[in-house]
Amino acid sequence: MRSKWAILWLLVVLAVGAHQVWFWLSARLDTDVLALLPEDEQAPEVGAATRKLADGASRELVLLVGAKDWEAAQRAAEVVREELSRDASLLKPSALDASSLDVALELYRPYRDRLLTPAQREWLTRATAEELGGTALMKLYQPAGPRLTDWEADPLGLWPDWWAARAAESTARPRDGRLWLSGEGREWVLLAFHSQVSAFALGADGHITGAVERARAAVTAAVPDSRMVAAGVPLYAEAAASQASDEMSTIGIGSMAAVLLLVWLTFRSVRPILLVGVSLVIGCAVAMSVTALVFDRVHLLTLVFGSSLVGVAEDYGFHYFAARQGRPPSERGALMRGLLPGMVMALLTSVVAYLALGIAPFPGLRQMALFSATGLVGAFLTVACWFPHLDTGALPVTPFAQRFATSLARWPRFTSTRAWWMGTAVLALFIAGGLGRLKTRDDVRQLQGAPAHLIADQRELGRLLGLPSPAQFFLVGGQDGEQVLEREAKLKARLDMLVADRLLTGYRAVSDWLPSAEQQRADARLSARAEAQAVAAVAEATGESPTRASFADGVLTPEQLLASPASAAIRQQWLGSMGDQHFSIVMLRGLNAPSLLPHLAEAARGLEGVRWVDKTQEISGLLERYRELMGGLIVLGYVAVLLLLVTRFRRQAWRAWLPTVVGTLFTLAVFGWVGEPLQLFSVLGLMLLLGMGVDYGIFMLEHPGEGSAWLAVALAGVSTLLSFGLLGLSATPALRSFGLTMLLGEVAIWLLTPCCRLPAGKDVS
Amino acid sequence: MKRVLLLVTLLAGMTASAQDVVTQVRARLADVPLLRGDFEQKKTVSGFKKPLVSRGVFLLAREQGVLWDTKTPFASTLTLTRKSLSAQQSSGAAAYHLDASKEPGLAAVNEVMFALLSGDVAALSKRFRVEGALEGAEGWKLTLTPTDAGLARVFRVIHLEGDKYVRQVRLEEARGDVSVILFDKLAQAPSPTETEAQRLAK
Numbered sequence: 001m002r003s004k005w006a007i008l009w010l011l012v013v014l015a016v017g018a019h020q021v022w023f024w025l026s027a028r029l030d031t032d033v034l035a036l037l038p039e040d041e042q043a044p045e046v047g048a049a050t051r052k053l054a055d056g057a058s059r060e061l062v063l064l065v066g067a068k069d070w071e072a073a074q075r076a077a078e079v080v081r082e083e084l085s086r087d088a089s090l091l092k093p094s095a096l097d098a099s100s101l102d103v104a105l106e107l108y109r110p111y112r113d114r115l116l117t118p119a120q121r122e123w124l125t126r127a128t129a130e131e132l133g134g135t136a137l138m139k140l141y142q143p144a145g146p147r148l149t150d151w152e153a154d155p156l157g158l159w160p161d162w163w164a165a166r167a168a169e170s171t172a173r174p175r176d177g178r179l180w181l182s183g184e185g186r187e188w189v190l191l192a193f194h195s196q197v198s199a200f201a202l203g204a205d206g207h208i209t210g211a212v213e214r215a216r217a218a219v220t221a222a223v224p225d226s227r228m229v230a231a232g233v234p235l236y237a238e239a240a241a242s243q244a245s246d247e248m249s250t251i252g253i254g255s256m257a258a259v260l261l262l263v264w265l266t267f268r269s270v271r272p273i274l275l276v277g278v279s280l281v282i283g284c285a286v287a288m289s290v291t292a293l294v295f296d297r298v299h300l301l302t303l304v305f306g307s308s309l310v311g312v313a314e315d316y317g318f319h320y321f322a323a324r325q326g327r328p329p330s331e332r333g334a335l336m337r338g339l340l341p342g343m344v345m346a347l348l349t350s351v352v353a354y355l356a357l358g359i360a361p362f363p364g365l366r367q368m369a370l371f372s373a374t375g376l377v378g379a380f381l382t383v384a385c386w387f388p389h390l391d392t393g394a395l396p397v398t399p400f401a402q403r404f405a406t407s408l409a410r411w412p413r414f415t416s417t418r419a420w421w422m423g424t425a426v427l428a429l430f431i432a433g434g435l436g437r438l439k440t441r442d443d444v445r446q447l448q449g450a451p452a453h454l455i456a457d458q459r460e461l462g463r464l465l466g467l468p469s470p471a472q473f474f475l476v477g478g479q480d481g482e483q484v485l486e487r488e489a490k491l492k493a494r495l496d497m498l499v500a501d502r503l504l505t506g507y508r509a510v511s512d513w514l515p516s517a518e519q520q521r522a523d524a525r526l527s528a529r530a531e532a533q534a535v536a537a538v539a540e541a542t543g544e545s546p547t548r549a550s551f552a553d554g555v556l557t558p559e560q561l562l563a564s565p566a567s568a569a570i571r572q573q574w575l576g577s578m579g580d581q582h583f584s585i586v587m588l589r590g591l592n593a594p595s596l597l598p599h600l601a602e603a604a605r606g607l608e609g610v611r612w613v614d615k616t617q618e619i620s621g622l623l624e625r626y627r628e629l630m631g632g633l634i635v636l637g638y639v640a641v642l643l644l645l646v647t648r649f650r651r652q653a654w655r656a657w658l659p660t661v662v663g664t665l666f667t668l669a670v671f672g673w674v675g676e677p678l679q680l681f682s683v684l685g686l687m688l689l690l691g692m693g694v695d696y697g698i699f700m701l702e703h704p705g706e707g708s709a710w711l712a713v714a715l716a717g718v719s720t721l722l723s724f725g726l727l728g729l730s731a732t733p734a735l736r737s738f739g740l741t742m743l744l745g746e747v748a749i750w751l752l753t754p755c756c757r758l759p760a761g762k763d764v765s
Numbered sequence: 766m767k768r769v770l771l772l773v774t775l776l777a778g779m780t781a782s783a784q785d786v787v788t789q790v791r792a793r794l795a796d797v798p799l800l801r802g803d804f805e806q807k808k809t810v811s812g813f814k815k816p817l818v819s820r821g822v823f824l825l826a827r828e829q830g831v832l833w834d835t836k837t838p839f840a841s842t843l844t845l846t847r848k849s850l851s852a853q854q855s856s857g858a859a860a861y862h863l864d865a866s867k868e869p870g871l872a873a874v875n876e877v878m879f880a881l882l883s884g885d886v887a888a889l890s891k892r893f894r895v896e897g898a899l900e901g902a903e904g905w906k907l908t909l910t911p912t913d914a915g916l917a918r919v920f921r922v923i924h925l926e927g928d929k930y931v932r933q934v935r936l937e938e939a940r941g942d943v944s945v946i947l948f949d950k951l952a953q954a955p956s957p958t959e960t961e962a963q964r965l966a967k
Contacts, residue, residue, distance in 0.1 A: 141817060
C-alpha cells in the first residue's frame with residue numbers, strides 16, 4: 001500500500017523533472033514589476049492602456065549627453081554613440097534625426113491644407129481678404145524663411161507654424177544634424193537606442209547596463225566636465241533581474257546551507273541531510289512547475305519569495321528525523337503513521353494561510369501563494385511517501401540532540417504565579433502602547449526596489465526633456481476612431497486652459513497629429529477659401545497668374561498614419577479597438593505638482609468617453625483596500641484555526657493558539673514603537689505567521705513532553721528564522737517588510753510556544 | 766579668438782586652403798557695429814514667370830537686429846531681432862509677428878540673416894561649409910553649403926560677394942526659389958533714429 005504511494009509520487013516527480021528541464025531551457029522568467037500589479041477590476045481598458053504605454057517603452061534607452069558648450073557636447077555624444085553601437089546585436093540607434101522628419105513631411109504633404117493650429121483656425125476665420133492678401137504678399141517678398149513647400153502649396157506660410165507646434169512637444173531641437181537642448185547649465189545631445197532584446201528576456205548579466213557604464217567611463221575620460229544621463233526600461237529590468245537573482249542566491253542558498261548545517265549538528269549523519277535536501281529540491285521543483293503551468297511565466301520576485309519557502313518546507317523532514325532518532329529502523333512505518341495526523345494538521349494550516357495570500361487580485365501575490373502552497377505539498381508528500389522507504393539505516397541519538405531534547409524540561413512554563421502575571425502585565429502594556437502608535441502606509445513604490453541612481457537619472461531626464469508622465473493620463477473612448485478624435489479635441493480645449501494658466505506644460509494627443517475627419521474637412525474648406533483670396537490678391541499685385549496647388553481629395557486616416565514610420569511618436573497612445581469601443585491616451589507634460597491632480601480629474605468631468613486615470617493613486621488605493629481586507633481576514637483566520645484546533649485538542653487548544661496571537665500582537669507593537677508602518681505586505685506576513693506559528697503548538701501538543709517534538713520545533717524555528725531573516729535583507733521594500741514581520745513574529749512565537757506547553761505527565765486526550 | 770576659429774573650422778571639415786580664405790576674407794571685411802544702405806532684391810519664385818523685384822532700405826545693428834523696409838512695389842517693414850520677426854504693411858492691412866523663442870527654426874534663420882548681412886564668417890562657419898576665393902585687391906567670393914540638416918531644409922547654397930562690405934547675396938532655397946540681393950550706398954552712420962531704436966528693441 002505504502003509503496004504504491006511512493007511509486008505514484010515518483011511518477012509525478014519524474015514528470016516535474018522533465019517539465020523543469022524544458023522550463024529552464026526556455027527561461028520563461030518575468031522581471032517586469034508591472035506584471036505584479038493588480039488588474040483594474042472595473043476597467044480592463046485602463047490596464048490595456050498601461051500595458052501599451054509600458055510595452056512601447058520597454059525597449060527604449062534614452063540618453064542625454066551634456067557638456068558646458070555645444071562643441072564639447074557633440075564630441076561627448078559621438079563617444080557615447082560609438083561605444084553603444086559597438087555591439088549591434090544589443091542596441092540599435094533609434095532614428096530621431098532629420099530623416100524621420102522627411103518621412104513625416106512626405107506623409108502629411110498631400111493633406112497640408114487641413115492641418116491647422118487653433119490659432120491659425122481663429123485667424124483664418126476672422127481675417128479680411130485684404131489682410132490675407134497683404135500677408136501673402138509680404139511673405140512672398142521676404143528675403144528667405146523657413147518654407148517647407150512651394151509658394152503655391154502654402155501661400156500664407158501656414159505649414160511651418162503647424163510643425164513648430166508639433167515640435168513644441170519636446171524640448172529637443174534639431175541642430176547640426178543632432179537633437180539638441182539646453183538646460184541646467186549645459187548643452188545636451190539627445191541620443192536614443194532600441195534594445196534588440198526584449199525587456200522580459202533580459203537576464204541578470206546586465207549587458208545593456210554594462211555597455212552604458214562603459215560609455216559613461218569613456219565619455220568622462222574623453223570630455224572632462226561632461227555628464228551622461230541614461231534612462232529606460234531595459235536598465236530597470238536588468239537591475240531588477242540582477243537584484244532578484246542576487247537575493248535568490250543569498251536567501252535561497254543561505255537558508256539552505258544553514259538548514260543543512262543544523263541537520264548535520266543534530267544528526268551527525270549524511271542521510272537526513274540528503275533526504276531533507278531532496279524534499280526541499282522536489283518541493284521547489286513542484287512549485288516552479290505548477291506556477292509555470294498556471295501562470296505561463298514565473299516572476300523573479302516569486303522565486304525570491306519562494307526561496308524563503310525552504311524555511312517552512314523542511315519542518316516535515318525535521319519532525320520525522322527528530323522522532324526517528326534512537327529508534328530501530330523497523331519502527332519507521334509505524335512512526336510515520338503516528339506523525340501523520342500532526343503533520344497533516346500543520347500542512348493544512350500552512351497551506352490555508354498561504355492560499356489566503358491569493359485572495360488579493362495581485363497576479364504577483366497569487367503566484368507567490370500558489371508557489372508556496374504547492375511547494376509545501378511537494379515537500380510534505382516527499383517526506384510522507386519516500387522517507388520510510390529511503391531511510392533504512394540506524395540513526396543513533398547524538399549528544400547535541402540529547403542535550404537539546406532535555407532542555408525542554410528546563411524551559412519556563414506559564415503558571416499562575418505573581419511573577420508570571422507581572423510579566424504578562426508588562427507585555428500587555430508594551431503591546432497596547434505599540435499598537436496605539438502603529439501607522440499605515442500604502443504606497444505603490446514599495447513594490448519597486450530600483451537603485452537610487454536609476455531613479456535620479458530618470459527624473460533628471462524627464463525634467464530636461466519635458467517627458468509626459470506614464471502614470472497619469474486621460475483615456476478617451478468612443479464608438480470609432482473618428483469619435484475618439486472628436487472627443488479628444490473637446491478634452492484638449494479644457495487642457496489648453498490649464499496650459500494657459502501655466503499649471504501644465506502641455507500634452508500629447510493623437511489628434512494633434514491626426515485631426516478628426518470632420519475637423520480636417522472643415523479646416524480644408526477654411527484654408528481653401530482664405531488661400532484663394534490670398535492668391536487672388538497676389539495675382540493682382542504682381543500682374544501674374546499664380547494658382548493655388550491642389551491637395552488630396554480624402555482625409556488622412558488613422559490606418560494611413562499608423563502604417564507610416566511617422567507615427568512613431570504617438571503610436572503607443574492609439575489603442576485602437578477593444579471590444580466594441582475604440583480608445584486613445586492623452587498624455588500630460590509638466591505634471592510636477594500633486595496639487596494639480598484634482599484639476600485634471602475635474603477637466604475630465606462631464607466629457608463623454610473621457611476618463612482620468614491616476615495609476616499611482618489607483619494602485620495605492622488598491623493596496624489600502626486589500627490591507628484592510630486582509631486584516632479582517634486574519635481575524636477570521638484566527639477564529640477558524642481556533643475552531644479547527646478545538647475539534648482535536650478540546651480545552652487545551654488555546655496552548656497552540658495563544659502564542660501565535662501574542663506573537664502577532666507583539667510584532668505589531670514593535671512596528672508601532674519603532675515607527676515601521678503597517679502595509680499590505682506586512683499584513684501578508686502576519687497571515688503566514690498564523691499558518692506557521694500554530695504548527696509549533698500542534699507538534700508540542702501532539703507529542704507532549706517528548707524531547708523529539710521540541711527538537712523538531714526548535715530546528716524548524718531556527719531555520720525559518722534564518723530564511724525570513726535573510727528576506728529582511730531584500731532591497732525591495734515590500735519583501736523587506738514582509739521578512740521583518742516574519743522574523744519578529746517567529747522569534748516571539750517560538751519563545752512563547754514552550755511556555756504554553758502541557759504540564760509534565762498530562763496528555764491532550 | 767583665433768584658436769576658437771581654428772577649432773570651428775576644423776569641426777566644419779574645412780580644408781587648409783579654405784581656412785586661409787576665411788581668415789583672409791575676415792581680414793578684408795570691415796568690422797561693422799552698424800550698417801545702413803539701399804537694397805534691391807530679385808526673387809525668382811516658382812509659379813511666377815518674372816522675378817519679383819523689390820527695393821528699399823535696410824539697417825543692421827549688430828547684437829540688436831535688422832530693419833528691412835521695402836519701398837516698392839508696396840511699402841512694408843520687416844523687423845528681425847534675436848527674439849522675434851515682425852512684419853507690417855504700411856497700409857495697415859496686414860501684419861504678423863513670430864516669436865523666436867517658440868520657433869527655434871526661426872531663431873536659426875535670424876542668426877544666418879544677421880551673419881550674411883554683416884559678413885560674420887565665423888558665425889557662418891558653424892552652420893555652413895565655406896569655400897571661396899579672393900578677387901583683386903579688395904574683393905572676395907564665398908560659397909556656403911549648409912552642414913546643419915535643419916538649415917539645409919531652407920537653403921541649398923548661398924553665394925556671398927563683397928569687399929569691405931557684403932555687396933551681393935544670392936540665396937538659393939532648397940525648394941528652388943532664388944533671391945539675389947544687391948546692396949548699395951553702404952554706410953556705418955548715422956546711428957539709429959528713435960523710431961528705429963524702438964523697433965529694434967522689440
